[in-house]
Amino acid sequence: MTIADYPAVNKDVLSRRVRRWGALYQAEATLRSMRAYGGVILFASTFQPIMYILAMGLGLGVLVGAETDFSAYGADSYLMYIAPAILASTVAMTAGIEFTFPVMEGFKWRRKYYGAQATALTPPQIALGHILGVSCRFGLHALIFTAVLFAFGALSSPAALLMILSSTLGALAIGLPIMAYISSLRDEKGHAAIIQRFVIMPLFLFSGTFYPLTNLPQFLQVIGWVSPIWHANELGRVLAFGQPTDLWLVAVHIGYLSAIVVVAWFAVQRVFTRRLGYDEWRGRIPGLKADQRRQERQDAKAAATESYQRSEGVPPVAFRRGVGANYYSGNIRAVFSRGLTAIRNNRGIIFISGFLEPVLFLTSFGLGVSPMISGIEAADGGTISYAMFIAPALLAVSAMNGAVFDSTWNVFFKLKITKLYRTMMSTSLGPVDVAVGEIALALFRGGIYALGFLGVLVATGLVTPLPALLMWITALFIALGFACIGMAVTSFMKRFQQMDWMMMVLIPMFLFSATLFPIDVYPTGVQWVIQALPLWHGVELMRDIAFWDFGAMTLVHIGYYLVMVGVGGALAAYRMKALFLR
Amino acid sequence: MSISSALESSAPSDTAPAPAIDATSLVKEYGDFTAVDGITFSVRRGESFGLLGPNGAGKSTTMRMIAAVASRTEGQMLVAGLDPEQHGPEVRARLGVIPQQDNLDEELTVRENIIMYGRYFGLPRRYLRAKADELLEFAQLEHKANSRVEDLSGGMKRRLTIARALVNEPEVLLLDEPTTGLDPQARHVLWDRLFRLKESGTTLVLTTHHMDEAEQLCDRLVVVDHGAIMAEGTPAGLIREHSTREVLELRFGTDRNAEQAKTLEELLTGAGPDADFSHIEVLPDRLLVYAGQAESALEAIHAAGHKPMTSLVRRSSLEDVFLRLTGRSLID
Structure with a gap:
């Protein structure tokens, strides 16, 4: 056998093989690149179900289980009722990530798809390869999740194993339309975040994951009917504990999900073929017209007002000397104003979307969970509504999320991808100017979001105006604490995969913060753990203010955040060089 | 200190x-x-x-x-x-x-x-x-x-x-x-x-x-x-100092460049002061003959019956200085 007979060099054999198996090669590439964050995936798949079971199933379950019976649905407990839905929901949320950023990476950031395009692979094979690759991740996630649920006795039927299929189908029904949309974009400018907040979040929160969909008012149930997550949830419940369901309804669930997958697959194929085929289409730029209009306006303004003038030499600029002159040039304003200009240039919708999340959470849990419990016992012995109980806590959670996102992801992105800080560091700015400017910007943004959410709370009567004002300041204070810690932590990060671990910290912190249920549902040992975490202090501080009920613990909460600001700030300052001068 | x-x-x-x-x-x-x-x-x-x-x-x-x-x-x-x-x-x-x-x-x-x-x-x-x-x-x-x-x-x-x-x-x-x-x-x-x-x-x-x-x-x-x-x-000074005025680029084909280099080196060293020969650099794809008068060197090579596939006479550049100093080309 000479080397020319070798299939790898025989072009005829090779092209036949690629025609048949090409998608699998691309899938292998996808899986290999996923291996870079394999640790996160495995950890998330194991850790997430346990967290959800402990927090929602057992924590919220104590509250709900005391008053509501789920036997009509075929489930023995609240945990059992939500378990299959949590599985389907978390897989669908994963799809929201795997079909956005990696696709953009393929077309734009790392142009991986163009590498594949130069081989014998066809555009649909490249698309299918990605889908197959991430489906493996969904399957693995569902398998581990199912195993954990079995271990906790949350599943009663071996048919539950089929949830691997139903949840993957649900994930594809969510993911493929998103993939079609994202792959049609030339560049990602916050679109993934918009999809996350305006599409996935509502579809998840109103999908009857944590309560029967019928708990919601009629008009919100509609979102559930549309949501692939609801259909996947219901399929999961049939499989896991035999929820009594008409056969035609099961057929509707499967048919609806399959129909979306098929239609979206054709759309994906079409976009991929346009971009990677002979067209060499470069993708849409949403808002291009608006951009052009704005540009014309600016051009016209410039032509009308400014006659061309020559500058008269650079004016002298005073330098800060003395302590820390190497780190701080006294020009935080420039960093802040750059951020404002960038926000103004971006789509306004991204900015607005920030305050949507707490509103959606409040609507979903306030309306959906309330029918299952009669109220929460307040400190003064009375009873308050469930919505009143979670509202202040959600403000704290939102402050944390925003601050952490801005001080970790956003900072890391500007550090590694756009290299904005490198640009800033080639001017007379010092690292302290940059860090403080960025934190100020994060607080500015968080402050506006908090204002919006508090507006909703005051309007709905969940909070009175005076506490609301104090809560607004507290939200900024909480955000400052998390931003300082986030900045310090980011200075130790080297790769994007490490950033994923941050999310591994945030989700359990939210679940175990006593946001959705009082801390006393847990045994003392667990309570100590929760009380050691920062979010719990933020949540309790907000409640103290909202219910105007102050005590010694209020001071402890404030002290906790003062320490966070101090320690985080000091560490961030100490790591300043590692953060910006690398 | x-x-x-x-x-x-x-x-x-x-x-x-x-x-x-x-x-x-x-x-x-x-x-x-x-x-x-x-x-x-x-x-x-x-x-x-x-x-x-x-x-x-x-x-x-x-x-x-x-x-x-x-x-x-x-x-x-x-x-x-x-x-x-x-x-x-x-x-x-x-x-x-x-x-x-x-x-x-x-x-x-x-x-x-x-x-x-x-x-x-x-x-x-x-x-x-x-x-x-x-x-x-x-x-x-x-x-x-x-x-x-x-x-x-x-x-x-x-x-x-x-x-x-x-x-x-x-x-x-x-x-x-x-x-x-x-x-x-x-x-x-x-x-x-x-x-x-x-x-x-x-x-x-x-x-x-x-x-x-x-x-x-x-x-x-x-x-x-x-x-x-x-x-x-200075650029000119470096060229003067580390290279000859002119360079002759020759190609004999990838397999033959190295062995030709030896033969040519002997030939040109004996060719006398006309060519002002200095040395030869062997690159994978070509030979660089450093000589003050590259045309004369080329004539001598032709006269001896060697038939390069291509030949080119040019002035020395910083690239040659770099090659001389480091033994490798700049863009690798």
Whole structure:
């Protein structure tokens, strides 16, 4: 056998093989690149179900289980009722990530798809390869999740194993339309975040994951009917504990999900073929017209007002000397104003979307969970509504999320991808100017979001105006604490995969913060753990203010955040060089 | 010790202005890896100074140390009489930095890029409005003033990066491979702009691995390899010193180049002073015959019955100097 007979060099054999198996090669590439964050995936798949079971199933379950019976649905407990839905929901949320950023990476950031395009692979094979690759991740996630649920006795039927299929189908029904949309974009400018907040979040929160969909008012149930997550949830419940369901309804669930997958697959194929085929289409730029209009306006303004003038030499600029002159040039304003200009240039919708999340959470849990419990016992012995109980806590959670996102992801992105800080560091700015400017910007943004959410709370009567004002300041204070810690932590990060671990910290912190249920549902040992975490202090501080009920613990909460600001700030300052001068 | 103290005492003296950059025995280590290994050089004000070398030679690291964004492991450095490690912001205020890769702010328009960058220097808006107009004209980007950065071509982006770096009217301009990746036309436009800056008295420090660029722009240059300086001088001086006047390029086919080299070496060494033969470099694809009179050498080779597939006579360039000094070609 000479080397020319070798299939790898025989072009005829090779092209036949690629025609048949090409998608699998691309899938292998996808899986290999996923291996870079394999640790996160495995950890998330194991850790997430346990967290959800402990927090929602057992924590919220104590509250709900005391008053509501789920036997009509075929489930023995609240945990059992939500378990299959949590599985389907978390897989669908994963799809929201795997079909956005990696696709953009393929077309734009790392142009991986163009590498594949130069081989014998066809555009649909490249698309299918990605889908197959991430489906493996969904399957693995569902398998581990199912195993954990079995271990906790949350599943009663071996048919539950089929949830691997139903949840993957649900994930594809969510993911493929998103993939079609994202792959049609030339560049990602916050679109993934918009999809996350305006599409996935509502579809998840109103999908009857944590309560029967019928708990919601009629008009919100509609979102559930549309949501692939609801259909996947219901399929999961049939499989896991035999929820009594008409056969035609099961057929509707499967048919609806399959129909979306098929239609979206054709759309994906079409976009991929346009971009990677002979067209060499470069993708849409949403808002291009608006951009052009704005540009014309600016051009016209410039032509009308400014006659061309020559500058008269650079004016002298005073330098800060003395302590820390190497780190701080006294020009935080420039960093802040750059951020404002960038926000103004971006789509306004991204900015607005920030305050949507707490509103959606409040609507979903306030309306959906309330029918299952009669109220929460307040400190003064009375009873308050469930919505009143979670509202202040959600403000704290939102402050944390925003601050952490801005001080970790956003900072890391500007550090590694756009290299904005490198640009800033080639001017007379010092690292302290940059860090403080960025934190100020994060607080500015968080402050506006908090204002919006508090507006909703005051309007709905969940909070009175005076506490609301104090809560607004507290939200900024909480955000400052998390931003300082986030900045310090980011200075130790080297790769994007490490950033994923941050999310591994945030989700359990939210679940175990006593946001959705009082801390006393847990045994003392667990309570100590929760009380050691920062979010719990933020949540309790907000409640103290909202219910105007102050005590010694209020001071402890404030002290906790003062320490966070101090320690985080000091560490961030100490790591300043590692953060910006690398 | 005595050298460094002498340097420090002479730097701030009023009689002679401090050199734009004064670097002594610079060392930069990243863990076990030594990126810069004892580099010493000095750049006069108004001079155009080049750092030449292949990828990974330590050029960019040296630039980053000048620009006060990388610390030194050892050695002294004064930029306009100030230590960048002690006075980072103040040193950077006198510099214009043009990095290897354009790092324009994609969230801002072309004009905002220039104005914002000026704001980072603490410059007032009134000055910046006028300056931005001036720089947009300089970069031939007036018609793109309100466009988004992503709409610009590669050459436009490069020009904007350079224009932006001029917003503070820097005393020293640091250019890290200013024209890499540009098409020939865009390169010439850029060279023209840089030449004008040089005429107006700006000190230029540039790294490149393009010899023609170095010959075009540099008054003086150092050749760097493996973090150390191999040679220093003017482009013409370096060629005179390290190469012959002319070079004969011959191709005999990949398999035969090496064996032909031996034969030719013997032939030309015996050919007498007419050819002014120096030596032969063997590259994978061709032979470089260094001879003051390359035509004579070629005649001698033909006369001896050798039949190269192609032959070319040209003048020596910095590329040959580099090959002579380091034994390898620049772009590898």
